[in-house]
Amino acid sequence: MGMKDQFQDKSEQLQQQAKKKFGERRDEAGERSSQERDRAQQGAEHAQQDARDRLDQDYDA
Numbered sequence: 001m002g003m004k005d006q007f008q009d010k011s012e013q014l015q016q017q018a019k020k021k022f023g024e025r026r027d028e029a030g031e032r033s034s035q036e037r038d039r040a041q042q043g044a045e046h047a048q049q050d051a052r053d054r055l056d057q058d059y060d061a
Helices: 003-061
Strands: none
Touching: none
């Protein structure tokens, strides 16, 4: 195997590693944004429940 072939193989190997890492990071970013959306939705639901509870307390008083 000549030097040209060695460099070409190494280049292809590095490209594959870069693609793999990019895909992993993209997946991680997707998971984080999904978790953030879930937390935001839970926060909104909690706020709505609190508002309903306060309204109910006002009518009970």
